[in-house]
Amino acid sequence: MYKIMIIEDDKIIAREMKTFLESWDYQGILVHDFHQVLEEWQNTNPDLILMDISLPYKNGYYWTEQIRKYSKVPIIFISSRNDNMNIVMALSQGGDDFIAKPFDLQVLLYKIKALLRRTYDFSGKTEWLEQNGVRFNMDENLVTYQDRSVELTKNEGKILRLLMEKKDKIVRREELMEYLWKTDYYVDENALSVNINRLRKKLERIGIHDFIQTKKGLGYLV
Numbered sequence: 001m002y003k004i005m006i007i008e009d010d011k012i013i014a015r016e017m018k019t020f021l022e023s024w025d026y027q028g029i030l031v032h033d034f035h036q037v038l039e040e041w042q043n044t045n046p047d048l049i050l051m052d053i054s055l056p057y058k059n060g061y062y063w064t065e066q067i068r069k070y071s072k073v074p075i076i077f078i079s080s081r082n083d084n085m086n087i088v089m090a091l092s093q094g095g096d097d098f099i100a101k102p103f104d105l106q107v108l109l110y111k112i113k114a115l116l117r118r119t120y121d122f123s124g125k126t127e128w129l130e131q132n133g134v135r136f137n138m139d140e141n142l143v144t145y146q147d148r149s150v151e152l153t154k155n156e157g158k159i160l161r162l163l164m165e166k167k168d169k170i171v172r173r174e175e176l177m178e179y180l181w182k183t184d185y186y187v188d189e190n191a192l193s194v195n196i197n198r199l200r201k202k203l204e205r206i207g208i209h210d211f212i213q214t215k216k217g218l219g220y221l222v
Contacts, residue, residue, distance in 0.1 A: 002116055003027045005046035007037060007063065008078065009055050013101075017050065020105045026112075037063045042135060045128050046073065048116060050108075051095065053079040053086060061093045068094040070135070070144050074115045078103065129164040131222060134208055136160055148206035155180055156199040163212060163222045172219040196220065 004026050008014040018028030029044050031037055034056040041049070041063075049067070053060040064075055074097075077090040082100035090098050097111055129136045135144045141157035143150050152160065162179050163171055177192050196212065203211055213221050 001025060001027050002048065003029055003044065003046040004112065005029045005031065005041060005044060005049045007031045007049060007055065007060065008052045009034060010052075017105070017108070020109075021112075024109060034058075038066045039133075041067055042070075042130065042133065045130055045135075047120070048112060049073060049075045051075050051077050053077060053081050053090065061089060064090075064094045069147065070149070074119045076108075076111060076115065078108075129161065131164055131167055132211075134203075134211060136164060143203065143206065143208070145203075145206050145208050150202045150206050152199065152202060155195050156202065159195060159199055160222075163220060167222055170215050170219045170221045176219065 004021055006014050006017050006028060008017070008031075014030050018030055021028045029046055031040050033040060037055075037058070051060040051064060055063070060077060060079070064077075067073065067075070075095050076097045076099060077095045078099045078101060079086065079090070080101040082098075087098050096115055099108060099111060129138065133145060136142070136157075137144070138157065138161055141152045141154065143152060143160070158180055159176060162176060173189065173192060177189070180192070180195070200212055203209075211222055215221060
């Protein structure tokens with residue numbers, strides 16, 4: 001089920017879109033705190049965004065610019081500010097399409113289906129993991145936290161992926177080693193410790209401290 005975030009401060013319009021989309025088996029997600037749009041986006045990781053231009057505190061252009069620092073998630077602008085200047089601005093700021101208010105919900109549905117098909121059917125859906133504000137793009141081996149990012153090596157990415165997929169559960173060292181090297185040959189346990197330490201140092205570079213915990217004699221968890 002695709003998740004669609006609705007960034008619209010008119011509660012009636014927002015609820016109407018959510019109800020309509022859910023009737024077509026999409027998951028509609030409403031933004032409630034317009035001070036924290038980026039944080040709500042990070043916490044929900046939607047597959048598509050419906051973005052109004054006129055919003056409280058910061059406008060849709062601002063939030064699109066912030067989101068584009070981390071993601072290529074498809075964004076459709078929906079606004080009554082439908083003059084040529086605003087349409088051009090919306091698309092140049094990173095929007096993928098524009099729908100003028102008032103609009104027909106069936107037209108909105110068609111636009112959403114077309115954009116999801118172009119984005120995911122052809123290129124494959126980007127896989128993310130998220131925990132406590134730490135976002136891991138598994139396709140690009142990229143960790144993002146607040147406004148900073150760091151790229152991981154293949155093994156560092158595999159370690160973080162397994163730990164985040166099993167969050168709040170201890171992952172034994174033996175399981176991590178099997179997952180990393182998949183071999184019957186002996187692998188020095190020190191090799192795992194080296195990879196863990198390198199991963200921790202990279203996370204610390206972007207402000208992520210004490211994310212990977214060591215459980216002495218057992219393994220690791222996040």
